[in-house]
Amino acid sequence: MSPSRTLGTSEDYFNMRQSNLFGKTLREAPKDETTINAKLLIRAGFINKLTAGVYTYLPLGWRVIRKIENIIREEMEKVGGQELVMPVLHPKESWQITDRWDTVDVLFKLEGWESKELALGPTHEEVVTPLVKKHIQTYKDLPLYLFQIQTKFRKEKRAKSGLIRNREFLMKDLYSFHKSEADLDEYYEKMKEVYWRIFKKVGIGNETYLTFASGGTFSKFSHEFQTPAEAGEDVIYICQECRQAINQEIRPEVKNCPNCQAKQFKETKAIEVGNIFKLKTKFSESFDLYFVDKHGTKGLVQMGCYGIGLGRLMGTIVEVFHDDKGIIWPKAVAPFSAHLLQLGNESKIKAAAEKLYGRLKKQGVEVLFDDRQDKTPGEKFADADLIGIPLRVVVSEKSLAQKSFEFKNRNEKKIELVPVDKSLTRIKS
């Protein structure tokens, strides 16, 4: 496994001794959490709640976020996205230009300096549009795709369901700029494919449905990517013919499946893990964002926006992949590739575990090493199941008696003895 370029620069990023890991597991979940994602992520030491809808990502949780982030970043760059970071502090004037200062009720407003008033950014059309205006003059400057991965703030009336609806959350938002509606349409379709690739990569591709949703005032429909889960707050109707779905919000106006015209649907609660939206000229009109085409004619720039909430996606993955013992991370987003458990503190066992750990570390394999000396095997197994790293490797007297380490995948029951000299390559494969 090759290290992702932004995951870490030091060799130590690729390993961790559990005796040093910040964040302890809990035997019981805090009683005020009812959703699976919140219970498991808190118990396993991935996140901590500061106040309603506001969570800390502990080292384990942050590693998962970074995995997700890198998958998303890579896909955004593949379709021409250029990454930047825009400010979180937005001047009131920007939001007055679009008439959204008073109408977006989730806007956190705060005092600035002197008589200045500010908002914490819930989305960035008000910032990206005037920014782009400074650099777009002609059709030669188009199309343009800008994205960021950044903390958003929304004053939700009711935060809920662990990481599903928060007041502060990480989001990838990409804004696209086009010289024609046809070009926007084409990119929108491309982005659908990109989103599918992302959801497949993080592991929920088979569990996710492309869903027709309200287009607001800008277009007839937008598309959401919805993943059925108990903690979901949307209701969708899955077409039994083509595997696409309709959001409840447009169910009254849509009788047949907009994709295949079928009439049979299955109702389910679902989590919106992504949304793609044609803004068209709504914001370019507000900010006078024009370009000149090759005939010298001035036209409004066409825009689209495309969002994915990273924390919500992490919560959704937990909602989908878990059992009664804990989380079962898909490989691509697991905080570590392997969980090395040392059972017993005899020097022979310790030496064997340390040796394997040292070699994995050297080769850049991300491994969590449970080297804790004061924990019983039962507790180490329970923690390993709870944390949910895909591969568990046990070093014990029993395994060493057969010159082996014991391998078990988190999502399987099967336990396999692998000879010591073959273990390294097996873990890396």
Next chain:
RNA sequence: CGGGGCGUGGUGUAAUGGUAGCACGAGUGCUUUGGGAGCACUUAGUCCCAGUUCGAAUCUGAGCGCCCCGACCA
């Protein structure tokens, strides 16, 4: 924002007007080591304010916080 529920060590709980207790966690020591070990000692708590009472975790009022249902969610 409407309705409901709940606030006791880090976590889960008991005490319903009369000595704040238990389990897990954490710390020290010894013994343990294949599915959340044992013994001993230790650590740590009634959300805040006001009131009623001889006495309040418990009753009353106000506040704050958290959760759930609903509304809302470019």
